[in-house]
Amino acid sequence: MSFDQTTIEPLLAVSDLSVEIEGREGRTVRAARGLSFSVGKGRVMGVIGESGSGKSMTALSVMRLLPRAAKVTGGRVMFQGEDLLTKSPRAMRSLRGRAIGMILQDPSVSLDPLYSVGDQIDEALRMHARMGKAERHARAVELLTSVGIPSPEDRLDQYPHEMSGGMLQRVVAAIAIALNPALLIADEPTTALDPTIQVQVLDLLAGLRDRLGISILLITHDFGVAAHICDDIMVMYAGEVVEMGPVRQIFDRPAHPYTRALMHSSGAPEGGNRLPTIDGSPPDLADLPPGCAFAQRCPMVQPRCRAEAPPRRALTPDHSAACWRSEEIPA
């Protein structure tokens, strides 16, 4: 089973990844169940889903930074042709930061309040690159320029509390790309910012992709954000990928009722004055029902859905969905 977006070998190919979290009293939460997806070189993959759908766990398992209680129980994470899950901790450490960069949700806590912006960029450079002090300084200025920060020389001496959220997120992005990583993981990078700044940060990410050929795994719960810069989208529900494909195709023709519901609940309300919502709440990941995980909330549910989980199947060569009734879903 392969859902590669590109015919050439993808940068990151995750197959059959399963993550379990050991809860209290022997409860095992299945945070990810048989995830398969791939991110091509220079492409932006959007990971969309509600809270608790396993988006962040997916990103953390790629980084091998899962919390202590969580364990990868199966699957492979191929990155640049190597399986990250079997790498030694030492090899993994040298890969992080150098080959994979990360941006987090809240820029106000992403930088240490006690050091100037320049010091923090410098720290990232020192960890991997063999550069002299002057070289690192020049590189820091270059990085700030490339993320669109005006008068970078002056900004280097400023402290995080002297900068706005949007500026800080740019600095975080500068640090993330400091060592020319091939992959950037952005975990809700715009959620904590206000809407005008969100667009700027998204444009920045798109610019980095275009100029540096960097691949981006963008985690978000907002279809608008995904539509803005993603090439491909994977929709996650209850630890599974329920739909995946190029962003245009999914927008024009969603093939899973959950995708459709998400799209409608993130848009502006049509006619009525109530924001459309999805009734019910996601299933308990420690006690999943048989059949499709979305069945309880699905407007198109059939008896078959409750008995038998639908496998993800290809609708077009690069668009796939896990629903028995994909073909009947209205746009």
Next chain:
Amino acid sequence: MTTTDAPPLTSPTLRRAKRRLTTLFGLPIIPVLLLAPMVICGLFGPWIWPHDPLGISFGIRLLPPPWLEGGNWSYILGTDQFGRDLFSRLIEGARIALIVSTVSVSVAAVIGTAVGMMAGYYGGVIDMILMRIVDVKMSIPPVLLTILIGAALGGGLATILISIILVFWADYARVIRGETLALKRTGYVQLAKVANVSDRRIFLRHLLPNLAPTCIVLMTLQFGASLVIEAAITFIGLGIQPPASAWGLLVADGRTYLSTAWWIPTFAGLAIALTALGANLLGDWLRDYFDPKLKKR
């Protein structure tokens, strides 16, 4: 964010005026005034004291302070039962107090902070083992611990130091562990890990400086507490031994003379109380000073 809150009760002008009254060169006046005598006497004792604190002269036993009948201006706080100058003995006591407080609080802070950071940062089994040790420590009454150590080592400076360190370190461990747990989850520690910054560097560069304010406030408060404990240990006879001088010893020796020569225990008691008060006030002030929410107004 729109602010529709009512204006704060203290206006900036009022606050500035208050600050001008309570601080001098950026330092709080009252705590510094209370602590300064002890620190100055502790550091420069031999140059300050008018008489040898150990010099016995039976001719002038139990001399009252000069403002009372029979007093002598050369002994401004009177003399004790052996005719030793009380003022000089108080200064000698300040030296002991300064040494004991500084050394014990610093060592306790280093041990406790290290334990707290390790427990908080690494979590899991390390956290469990270290925190259970803290729990065990917390369940032993400090007085009992001190008596135990006194019984093993005999009285003296070492007993005081070890007792105070053993009593105090766990407080740091608890507080610092909690703060580390919170810091560990902040973006910059996570991103430092992502950027392959070593644990050692995360500890020294990111955790420790961010923990420092908490640590300094706690040290100041414990500085006051250590004075009281030192006096208490000495009072029950397990600390500084005569003929040396310590504030606790002066209170202990003087209590039998309370009805006839009240000045012996009273001035020493005052010294303990006021210095400890100064340390506590300074601790409160530092806590506000380091609180980012109260700062920059």
